[in-house]
Amino acid sequence: MIAQPALGELRAALRGTVLAPGEPGYEDARQIFNAMIDSRPALIARCATAADVVACVGFAQAHGLDVSARGGGHNVSGKAVIDGGLMIDLSPMKACRIDPVRRTARAEPGLTLAEFDHDCQAFGLATTMGAISATGIAGLTLGGGFGWLCGKYGLACDNLLSVDIVTADGRLRTASPTEHPDLFWAVCGGGANFGVVTSFEFRLHEVGPVLGGGIVFPFAKAGRVLAFYDQFARGCPDELSVNAAVWTAADGAPVVGIAVAWCGALDLGARVLEPLRRFEAPLADMIAPMRYVDRQRTSDAFFPHGRRHYWKAGWQRRLGPDAIEVMVEFAARRPSPYTRLSLQQMHGAAARVPPSATAFAHRNDQWEVQILSQWQDTADDEPNIRWTRACHAALEPHLDRAVYVNNLGDDESDRVSEAYGSNYERLAAIKAVYDPANFFRSNQNVATPPR
Ligand SMILES: Cc1cc2nc3c(=O)[nH]c(=O)nc-3n(C[C@H](O)[C@H](O)[C@H](O)COP(=O)(O)OP(=O)(O)OC[C@H]3O[C@@H](n4cnc5c(N)ncnc54)[C@H](O)[C@@H]3O)c2cc1C
Numbered sequence: 104m105i106a107q108p109a110l111g112e113l114r115a116a117l118r119g120t121v122l123a124p125g126e127p128g129y130e131d132a133r134q135i136f137n138a139m140i141d142s143r144p145a146l147i148a149r150c151a152t153a154a155d156v157v158a159c160v161g162f163a164q165a166h167g168l169d170v171s172a173r174g175g176g177h178n179v180s181g182k183a184v185i186d187g188g189l190m191i192d193l194s195p196m197k198a199c200r201i202d203p204v205r206r207t208a209r210a211e212p213g214l215t216l217a218e219f220d221h222d223c224q225a226f227g228l229a230t231t232m233g234a235i236s237a238t239g240i241a242g243l244t245l246g247g248g249f250g251w252l253c254g255k256y257g258l259a260c261d262n263l264l265s266v267d268i269v270t271a272d273g274r275l276r277t278a279s280p281t282e283h284p285d286l287f288w289a290v291c292g293g294g295a296n297f298g299v300v301t302s303f304e305f306r307l308h309e310v311g312p313v314l315g316g317g318i319v320f321p322f323a324k325a326g327r328v329l330a331f332y333d334q335f336a337r338g339c340p341d342e343l344s345v346n347a348a349v350w351t352a353a354d355g356a357p358v359v360g361i362a363v364a365w366c367g368a369l370d371l372g373a374r375v376l377e378p379l380r381r382f383e384a385p386l387a388d389m390i391a392p393m394r395y396v397d398r399q400r401t402s403d404a405f406f407p408h409g410r411r412h413y414w415k416a417g418w419q420r421r422l423g424p425d426a427i428e429v430m431v432e433f434a435a436r437r438p439s440p441y442t443r444l445s446l447q448q449m450h451g452a453a454a455r456v457p458p459s460a461t462a463f464a465h466r467n468d469q470w471e472v473q474i475l476s477q478w479q480d481t482a483d484d485e486p487n488i489r490w491t492r493a494c495h496a497a498l499e500p501h502l503d504r505a506v507y508v509n510n511l512g513d514d515e516s517d518r519v520s521e522a523y524g525s526n527y528e529r530l531a532a533i534k535a536v537y538d539p540a541n542f543f544r545s546n547q548n549v550a551t552p553p554r
Contacts, residue, residue: 116158119151137412140181144190153301161273163189171545172299175239180513182545206307212241229310230262246509247292247463251364254341254451260291267302271542289533292463295546314372315398316389317362325359325431333422341451342367351440410477415495416510417502426501433494438486439478446470464524465505
């Protein structure tokens with residue numbers, strides 16, 4: 104419980120609003136994408152500006168409160184919400200200023216991908232973001248951020264030019280390659296360890312209509328389709344990104360599919376995609392020219408807000424026959440029809456950045472093997488979690504010892520060093536400079552001595 108005078112002090116210090124348990128809006132504000140997360144902050148500060156974030160950090164330090172930062176609230180681990188602490192809710196901060204001449208965006212941390220892409224595309228511009236439009240730009244970028252444009256333009260964090268960030272000492276700093284360069288290096292893929300980012304400056308690129316959509320095959324063809332995927336995706340040009348997945352169609356039938364986005368000249372893209380459209384008779388071929396913002400939304404329906412989620416993932420460079428066999432076998436006995444087994448590609452420009460150039464270490468032509476379990480009822484938690492763990496254990500021998508920090512679960516602190524890889528020690532050293540007491544620890548934490 105926070106005493107009334109202290110609560111009044113925080114309210115007076117903010118342009119935004121403060122919600123305490125029991126107050127109207129509190130229950131909604133603590134909900135995030137993953138319904139498994141039921142944390143109850145002592146206070147939720149719905150920040151309006153960077154100055155509000157400065158006030159929140161000072162207040163939490165003065166009153167010994169733990170903090171979390173909430174961007175889009177999409178991360179499955181639920182670290183955006185903190186039990187008994189101060190949740191610094193950035194979701195009201197949605198300003199986005201595009202400079203079409205310099206081709207840059209100045210974007211606040213409450214923006215979702217849908218909102219950010221919408222504003223950039225008004226000028227025919229975009230930069231790499233993820234593949235589901237309700238995701239927040241903040242958490243995605245801080246952990247790396249890969250999606251349909253990463254082959255051509257690198258990761259979201261590779262397109263960062265600067266950030267404004269409130270550090271643990273309560274100071275608002277600008278970090279860029281020339282100002283606090285060590286801090287800037289760390290936030291480019293080092294997760295949310297170093298402070299609360301109040302503004303992101305991105306480099307943008309001209310992105311016109313894309314060739315997007317996917318091809319669906321019966322599940323009985325899964326082995327052949329995944330083997331084709333391995334060969335087709337590994338050789339593909341930077342302009343193309345290719346994902347694969349096994350899921351359950353609306354009529355209840357299990358299916359396997361390959362989804363694409365081509366961001367180059369459309370006639371050339373059509374030729375590049377020919378082998379994919381010919382190798383096997385599909386149930387449906389939905390590849391067509393489309394607006395980039397529409398491509399960014401085509402998979403949204405598979406991930407509605409409010410289901411229960413338990414995910415595991417890992418990077419992989421080659422999908423051999425043994426791994427395919429495991430995937431097909433586990434896919435055939437998914438306990439929930441909403442669960443997907445996916446392969447999401449990272450390659451090209453994103454893979455050519457040297458591992459030590461940013462905090463995001465895993466720079467390979469690869470895909471992320473994603474076991475994306477989702478279901479509706481609390482009563483189904485146990486079988487779904489059990490199946491996910493078994494599937495991951497069976498796939499693990501076929502994966503690299505490397506994982507994407509943004510898809511680590513709440514119970515995977517033992518894999519955090521795998522996520523940061525060869526950059527872990529440098530990250531820990533920078534953490535010791537900017538946050539020696541580990542004030543920001545509601546994240547995939549770079550360990551420092553506990554407070
Ligand atoms: C359905 C779905 C699809 C996805 N698809 C992709 C994809 O295609 N590509 C991809 O790269 N990732 C993808 N992800 C993973 C995604 O990048 C992470 O979940 C990411 O953390 C979401 O960002 P957020 O702002 O919504 O998260 P939040 O849950 O709000 O935050 C995640 C973490 O970042 C911290 N944080 C948030 N904002 C700030 C800030 N401003 N300053 C400091 N710390 C902050 C939080 O405290 C928390 O630790 C997907 C996730 C989901 C659920």
